[in-house]
């Protein structure tokens with residue numbers, strides 16, 4: 001675990017996770033985040049103010065998307081999916097001028113809402129990195145293959161901060177934490193868990209509410225990313 | 230009084246609160262479970278919609294028209310489920326047990342309810358499995374008055390002294 005601010009910095013093997021005690025099938029204890037208390041903050045400013053103050057390495061929000069699905073899971077057509085993720089992603093990508101079907105090639109990293117391991121896997125699919133049903137194979141087949149999958153040195157590093165499972169889940173503050181982490185990455189100030197920044201764009205994702213009905217996605221860009229097509 | 234003089238004496242105690250809560254417009258569902266072992270849903274009265282809500286909704290969440298009560302079948306299909314190994318003190322004695330969303334036959338939405346099995350393994354409660362409602366003999370008008378079991382275990386469950394079949 002490379003993030004010094006993480007609440008649960010653990011050096012884990014796949015066996016450690018599989019051997020941890022079961023909480024709710026199929027989730028083991030180490031598949032679940034630690035519910036936590038913490039705060040997170042972002043400093044937001046309009047373009048004129050950033051220029052007036054001469055802020056160095058500002059990160060620009062270029063796309064915002066939010067969507068809801070039925071709060072009561074029993075009302076949903078497909079109870080294993082969060083369609084709010086898909087809709088929020090499409091709105092945010094469109095605003096940022098990105099393509100849902102090519103998003104994997106257009107961003108450097110994503111900080112996803114991985115309160116439980118399975119949530120990160122379905123988010124790969126719903127945010128458009130891989131087709132439906134291929135989130136599991138994407139991570140599984142790329143283990144120890146540099147340049148592939150969602151790993152820190154992969155195609156789209158997902159949760160290089162450690163995500164909610166690594167950092168702890170301070171409900172209500174985590175979306176801000178994930179956004180801040182993605183911003184630090186784009187500024188190349190993330191430290192030991194810094195990923196390679198080439199396109200200058202990152203995604204921050206958060207979900208919440210009853211049945212995780214609400215999804216929010218932010219696309220952000222560094223100065224270099226603004227110049228990229 | 231200086232800081233040094235201050236002493237704190239603490240006693241651990243319990244506060245008990247007696248209170249009532251109402252099931253409001255959905256009370257009929259709980260009364261029918263308690264008194265008649267029936268499972269009632271609601272049907273939207275708008276002929277262009279007609280959606281069947283289970284758990285019941287007093288107004289249709291799709292078109293906002295009023296709904297009417299209808300009796301539901303007590304068999305259904307598991308839409309999604311999990312097996313619980315960690316829970317609150319209220320249910321800890323039942324661990325492990327399954328909970329899931331069950332679409333009763335004829336309903337458009339799914340009910341969140343416990344699923345019990347004599348041999349609780351994930352394949353018993355996976356999506357698509359058929360289940361049937363079993364009622365406690367001692368009912369209080371709560372969701373815990375009934376639960377679902379795999380259809381092929383139904384006869385054995387209702388033969389147990391504390392449970393019985395529905396109406």
Ligand SMILES: [Zn+2]
Pocket residue numbers: 273274275278279280289290291292293294
């Ligand atoms: Zn209706």
